[in-house]
Amino acid sequence: MSQTDPNRTYVESTIIMTTVRVVVPFVFTFGVFVMFHGAESAGGGFQGGVIVASAVLLLAFAFGIEPTRAWLEGPLAQIAIASGGGTFALIGLGALVSGGAFLEYPAYGFGTDGVKYGIELVELGIGAVVSGVLVSLFFSLSQGDFQSVGSGGANSNSNGDGDAAGGERA
Amino acid sequence: MIDLLATHYNYLVFVALVAIGLYGVTASPNLVKKVIGLNIFQVGIFLFFVTSGYVDGAAPPVVHGDAVGTYASPLPHVLILTAIVVGVSLTAVALALIVRIYGAYGTLDEEAIREVQTE
Amino acid sequence: MTDAIALLVVVPIVLALVPIALGRLWDGAGWVAAALAALAHLGLSVTVAAKVFSTGRFTYAVGDYTPPFGIELVTDGISATLVVLVSVVTVAVVLYARRTGPDSNSFYSELLLLTAGISGVFVTGDVFNLYVFIEITGLATYALVATGRSPAAALASLKYLLVGTIGASLYLLGVGYLYIATGTLNMADLSTQLQAVGYDSPLVLTGFALLVVGLAVKSALYPLHTWQPGAYAESPDSVTAYISALVSTAAAYALFRLVYAVFTPAFDAAVPFALDALVLLASVSVVVGSVLAVLQSDLKRMLAYSSVAQFGLVIAGFSVANATAVTGGLVHLVGHAVMKAGLFVGVGVLAGVAGGRTVDDLAGVADRAPVVSAAFAILAFALVGVPPAVGFAGKWHIVLGAVEGGRWGVAAVAVVSTLLTLAYFARVVERMYFQDAPAATTDTVSGPDATATADTDSALTPDGGESGSESTDDAKTTGGSGITIEARTVVVAAAVGAVVLGLFASDLIAVFEPVLEVYFQ
Numbered sequence: 001m002s003q004t005d006p007n008r009t010y011v012e013s014t015i016i017m018t019t020v021r022v023v024v025p026f027v028f029t030f031g032v033f034v035m036f037h038g039a040e041s042a043g044g045g046f047q048g049g050v051i052v053a054s055a056v057l058l059l060a061f062a063f064g065i066e067p068t069r070a071w072l073e074g075p076l077a078q079i080a081i082a083s084g085g086g087t088f089a090l091i092g093l094g095a096l097v098s099g100g101a102f103l104e105y106p107a108y109g110f111g112t113d114g115v116k117y118g119i120e121l122v123e124l125g126i127g128a129v130v131s132g133v134l135v136s137l138f139f140s141l142s143q144g145d146f147q148s149v150g151s152g153g154a155n156s157n158s159n160g161d162g163d164a165a166g167g168e169r170a
Numbered sequence: 171m172i173d174l175l176a177t178h179y180n181y182l183v184f185v186a187l188v189a190i191g192l193y194g195v196t197a198s199p200n201l202v203k204k205v206i207g208l209n210i211f212q213v214g215i216f217l218f219f220v221t222s223g224y225v226d227g228a229a230p231p232v233v234h235g236d237a238v239g240t241y242a243s244p245l246p247h248v249l250i251l252t253a254i255v256v257g258v259s260l261t262a263v264a265l266a267l268i269v270r271i272y273g274a275y276g277t278l279d280e281e282a283i284r285e286v287q288t289e
Numbered sequence: 290m291t292d293a294i295a296l297l298v299v300v301p302i303v304l305a306l307v308p309i310a311l312g313r314l315w316d317g318a319g320w321v322a323a324a325l326a327a328l329a330h331l332g333l334s335v336t337v338a339a340k341v342f343s344t345g346r347f348t349y350a351v352g353d354y355t356p357p358f359g360i361e362l363v364t365d366g367i368s369a370t371l372v373v374l375v376s377v378v379t380v381a382v383v384l385y386a387r388r389t390g391p392d393s394n395s396f397y398s399e400l401l402l403l404t405a406g407i408s409g410v411f412v413t414g415d416v417f418n419l420y421v422f423i424e425i426t427g428l429a430t431y432a433l434v435a436t437g438r439s440p441a442a443a444l445a446s447l448k449y450l451l452v453g454t455i456g457a458s459l460y461l462l463g464v465g466y467l468y469i470a471t472g473t474l475n476m477a478d479l480s481t482q483l484q485a486v487g488y489d490s491p492l493v494l495t496g497f498a499l500l501v502v503g504l505a506v507k508s509a510l511y512p513l514h515t516w517q518p519g520a521y522a523e524s525p526d527s528v529t530a531y532i533s534a535l536v537s538t539a540a541a542y543a544l545f546r547l548v549y550a551v552f553t554p555a556f557d558a559a560v561p562f563a564l565d566a567l568v569l570l571a572s573v574s575v576v577v578g579s580v581l582a583v584l585q586s587d588l589k590r591m592l593a594y595s596s597v598a599q600f601g602l603v604i605a606g607f608s609v610a611n612a613t614a615v616t617g618g619l620v621h622l623v624g625h626a627v628m629k630a631g632l633f634v635g636v637g638v639l640a641g642v643a644g645g646r647t648v649d650d651l652a653g654v655a656d657r658a659p660v661v662s663a664a665f666a667i668l669a670f671a672l673v674g675v676p677p678a679v680g681f682a683g684k685w686h687i688v689l690g691a692v693e694g695g696r697w698g699v700a701a702v703a704v705v706s707t708l709l710t711l712a713y714f715a716r717v718v719e720r721m722y723f724q725d726a727p728a729a730t731t732d733t734v735s736g737p738d739a740t741a742t743a744d745t746d747s748a749l750t751p752d753g754g755e756s757g758s759e760s761t762d763d764a765k766t767t768g769g770s771g772i773t774i775e776a777r778t779v780v781v782a783a784a785v786g787a788v789v790l791g792l793f794a795s796d797l798i799a800v801f802e803p804v805l806e807v808y809f810q
Contacts, residue, residue: 101351208455249417270435270443
């Protein structure tokens, strides 16, 4: 099944498969751990999102890109991107509704705890966007099919990265 | 001179990376190598920013209890984080474009593409 | 509602996520989201403009973090006008792209991201935030240029990407130098801190040079303009109209803010060489752009080189540091956006009618598309600088300011560029009106007379001219391979807008005056 496309070079290696099978859960957990620790220590959405995406990439390299894509089929990446961006916007706009400025965490009325958890929620959203974008980009690029831009979800997805960056600094 | 090299070597590395990156973008005919050169160029700039924010003997900018002693400013790091993400997105778009160009022209050599375009 | 200024950026981004989320279920999600976003953006920008015109300049601290620790969004008369311009162009392009341009979900998503980026550039008051928004703009533009179907579009987009990223990285380096020198990123704070550091320190001077070069790449000044002809020519017509109107405008506006809000005119007094060099660069750009435009046969490339020249003129106006020239530059910035967008949409329509994109292909097209040709001719002459359109108002003030400041070179260059602009536009108008279409036996005798009166009528009374030309033509219904009603509306609206802006140019200048008074105390 992994040899369907003659241009693709996939070498089935027992060492890689076993190692990846053991390592990937820890990499994924580490990625989520980094995502959760953006507010008061090193870490954050971008870094965590990239690590989570790299876990998926490890799987793709070990077991073949086509099977991994089939396993992750469906709107998962799109949902991750939309919900991540939506979380960020919702938290910002919610602050507006509660009577503060855009993205003013204290306006929610929870004090310094509110600020910390607000930042962490936003980091989780950003992590979702980044991992969704990177995973879908990887699968689109490996497919190599950009003849029609209607299917070029890659274009709009890669923009999600930039806008998350802008939103974060903004 | 040696004094300069010993203490400000981060600026020398920055200049070297920027020069290598620019050379890669302008002089190499392969499109992927141009994108690699662009990345090296950007990495040089990030290096400059981050190393210029170095404070000798400073603590990480997290306050536990009283705020005593020197703290390093987190601002350069945050700026560069944003810039890195922007750089990654740009590399992604560039690679997607290169895949499409390869599919259309069958080659990644800039001169060959130019010949195909002008004929 | 002061939050409108932050919502200007947030609303398009949020609505850009909608086609991504719903794209699988509903194909029309893109256009509906884009239309909603355009209308919401228009409402928000009008709210912001109304607030600025009634109470003056106001600021907004994002997250309520007081500047200079937090990011500040600033609106005054200039940014309010430009934000309204963004809304109007977005509405026009969303209308136009529905039937003409690419109509896919990803296209609308990228367009909304571009809207958010450009609005961000116009309202931000923090130099690093400006970098982020410039990069968002660039990213969306690269993706939009690549929506053209030919592989040359992908190549043009890649070239734009490589050159534009280097420019933006140089801008980032300049921001870094200024940050190292002063420790702050807020524009208002920087202006005081830079003065304290001293304008002749090498750090500040290098920072200025890097900032200017970075923004010159983004606004396509000679010799950093090489990405522009390819990007404009290969992208779809709706995309070209949008990016020609707004992307380089954003970069030129950023340059204006940097030169006047961050490096105040005191910098020019201390180090006159800096702005002198910029004047020289801009003047060379004007001449070279105009000359190269005359040499082009492809219409879109011609208009792209014309943009190079016009932006050279605008930046020359900004660099001649007195209020009149800067006013002229700003008026020309706004007017050029309207005129160029209309011209590119007109080129798209006329090329569709004529079947080709070169100047020669347009022979006799005025008979098959009279309304659009008349609007195109009006826009062309407005860009040349025929009074009372807005092109004249802008250029007049730039020349006046140049003479006031003793910069005879700029005045001469402006006159030369006007003559060259007339050369390449008169060529096109002549082909359209005074030459026969290749296969038809059209009667061209009555053509020039009717359109000459239509021209003068439209120049004096826009409504009268429009209805006049409409009653004399019958090719509208029979003719030209489906000129959509949206396309015609957009071109005619642009022509009317150019003339109306010219007639009310003094009001526009009155809006800009309070801002410039602060800078030119």
